[in-house]
Amino acid sequence: MPVQDAIRRVTDRIIERSAHSRAQYLEQTRSAGHKGPRRGTLACGNLAHGFAACGAVDKERLKGGTDINVAIVSAYNDMLSAHQPFERFPAIIKEAVRNLGGVAQFAGGVPAMCDGVTQGQTGMELSLFSRDVIAMSTAIALSHNMFDAALYLGVCDKIVPGLLIGALSFGHLPAIFVPAGPMTxxxxxxxxxxxxxxxxxxxxxxxxxxxxxxxxxxGPGTCTFYGTANSNQMLMEMMGLHLPGASFINPNTPLRDALTVAAAERATKITALGDEYTPIAEVVDEKAVVNGLVGLLATGGSTNHTIHLVAMAAAAGIRIDWQDFNDLSQAVPLLCRVYPNGIADVNHFHAAGGIQFLISTLLDAGLLHKNVKTVAGPGGMEAYRMEAFLEEGGTGRVTWRPAPRVSADPEVVRPADNPFQPTGGLRLLTGNLGRAVIKTSAVKPQHRIVEAPAKVFDSQDAMLAAFKTGELNRDVVVVVRFQGPKSNGMPELHKLTPQLGVLQDKGFKVALVTDGRMSGASGKVPAAIHVTPECLGGGPLGRVRDGDIIRLDAEAGTLEALVDPAEFAAREITVPDLTPNGWGMGRNLFGAFRAAVTGAEQGASSFEGIA
Known part of the structure; x- marks a missing residue:
């Protein structure tokens, strides 16, 4: 089915808006790439350093200069459950590539922090900026110019966006993202x-x-709720950067290992040395980005991607904004109910049909661009209707078959002609408090409009203290300010979720308004988040006072302080003492990031030229 007009209009708008930056990016990418192995440009001393520690067979292959060399860039550490399974992957990849006559080298590791560990803690103020550190670490790993393709091993919140931004800075290299899968x-x-x-x-x-x-x-694997980590995996598949069906296979299983082998083998097929050259710069184009956006909306995915997807697209010269999210959300139905949007977890979602069913029904409804380039080869998104399974006969190899076209559980995933709701799970809010986003997919309709007096806090600890004293036992719009990227790195405020839920369950009308982030698992309480401009940048949220009536209307898409306009404009913004945000737990090392960072709608990026 041809793509629907609403999807095409947004895509055309993005193409037009991005014309200059995309052309510039592609020109830079093409000038960086050339036929033959990258290491062909290296002097003998450079090359000798590059393979000095290799075994005899790998060393001879790299000396010859014509065999494929695949980079492994990994976010492995054994504290994070999602990344601990990656410990085994390099050996699997190296053997698979060696069996095909090539070489795979562990090019470098990138840091990986867990928002689940740092939630509500000082370390969370490094979380958003860790994305850009990961991107830079990826660039360092690839800077040796030894490689013909790269495999990226990452799962969680900032890790996949950072890896993708780094990979796109080496856009001439083919890239496949290799997940570890969710815990049971x-x-x-x-x-x-x-x-x-x-x-x-x-x-x-x-x-x-x-x-x-x-x-x-x-146990090992990604947390099983549908937060940012699992939204990342969905995005990589929707954008054609995973092998089909790779996202939600549990760690340390034969199928998981077989998919890792298949990814390594596929990477050797799509280098410039063969007939299927597929550089990542050509995979991540405007249509692929729109496909990712559609997937995010259809699944009720993480609000964090209203920031990350902007930055990821910008790294490929593609400009998107929150209006694009909003307009697509009006055209894309909500097809999934996975916690916090429902009671199922991602394992249940996968068993019910998962991403393969989702892609099939979106294609059938004309809600996805079918004719895109992917790492899976010819056929575009049609290849992603296929599910992965082990070959018969005990070979240990993966093969693919058509996925079922009928949901195994309509309470978890539904076809496009029978959605949970006719619109997607995100909405842009505008008004005299700025621009914000709200995740509506987990918020019941009766809670989507809140008009109540404001109670203003400049820290989450102050809000929690007020909750304990009973001060918030009333209809209230909780305003938590100076939580933007310039103020303190824009930490997630998920620590506030249980308290806000308690107030709502008591029957009070309650909402959160903040220039900070909520978790990728934003839940049942309406939350206007990422308010931009942020307060430290002069954003009008800084003018709100206790008792001001705030109206959050997720149906109309508005966020307003119901205050006399002249009085509101005349108020000064009083900045609290933010100096403690600049020291302790490594925060002093990130002063340059806070000073340079762009706004949330521009991707909260600290990179010049990627905004």
Whole structure:
């Protein structure tokens, strides 16, 4: 089916807006690439350094200058459950490439921090900036110019966006992203949320809370709720950067290993040395970005991607903004209910049909661009209707077959002609407080419009203290300011979620308005987040005072302080003492990032020329 007019109009608008920057990017990419191995430009001393530690066979192949060399860039560490499985991957990849007559080298590691560990802690103020550090680390890993293709091993929140931004700076190289998969299901996400709220109310102790959390996060793999990490995996598949069906296979299983082998083998086929040269610069184009946006909206994905997708696209010379998200959301139905948008986890989603069913129904409805270049080869997005499974006969190899066209659980994933709601899960809010985004897919319709007095805080700790004293037991719009990237690195404020949920469950009208972020698992309480311009940049949210009536209307797409315009404009913005944000837990090392960072709608990027 041809792509729907609404999708085409947004795509055409992005192409027109990006014409100059995209052309400039492609020209720079083409000038960096040339026929033959990258290391052919290296002097003998350079090359000798590059293979000095290799074994005899690999060294001879690299000396010859004509065999394929694949870079491995990994976010492995053994503290993060999502990345711990990557410990085994380099050996698997090296063997697979060696069996085809090539070489794979571990080019470099990138840092990977966990928002789940740092949530509500000082370290969270490094989280957003870690994305750009990862991008720079990726560039350093590839800077030796030894490689013909690259495999990127990453899963979680800032890691995949950072890897992709770094990969696009080497746009002449083919790239395949290799996931580790989600952990097996543990304690249900709704039960976990229930225990968190009971703890916030003082009805259970820390022992019960820790036991609940331990049963939820219990083994290797990604957290099983549909937050930023799993939204990342969906995006990589929707944008043609994973092998089909790779996203949600559990770690340390034969199929997971077989997919890793297949990714390594495929990387050797798409270099400039063969007939299927597929540089990442040509995979990540305007249509691929729109496909990623459609996937995000159809699944009710992470709000963090209203920042990350902007920065990722900009790294390929493509300019998108929140109006694009909003307009596509009006055309793309919500097809998935995965926690926090429902009770299922990603394992249930995968078993119900998962991404392959989702892609099939979106293609059939004309909601995806079919004719795009992907790492899977000819056929564009049609290849992603196929699900991965192990060959018969115990070969240990992966093959693909058509995925079922019928959902195995319509309460988890539905066809496009029978959606959970006719529009996607995100909305742009505008008004005299600036521009913001709200995730509506998990918010019940009766909670999507809130008009109540403001209670203003300049830190999340101050809000939590007010909750404990009962000061917030009323209809209230909680305003948490000076949480933007320039102020303190824009930490997630997910620590506030249980308390806000308690207030809503008591029957109060409650909402959050902030220039900070919420978790990629933003939930049932309406939250106008990423308010831009941020308060430290003169944003009007800084003029709000206690008692001002704030109206958040997710149906109309408005965010307003109902204050006399002249009075509101005359108010001064009083900046609190932010000096503590610049020291401790490494924050002093990130002063240059805070000074240079762009606004949230520009991707919160610290890179010149990528905004």
């Amino acid at each position: 299901s543990g304690l249900s996400n709704p039960e976990k949320a229930r225990i968190r709220q009971l703890y916030a109310e003082g009805k259970v102790g820390r022992d019960a809370l820790l036991e609940s959390e331990s049963q939820s996060y219990h």
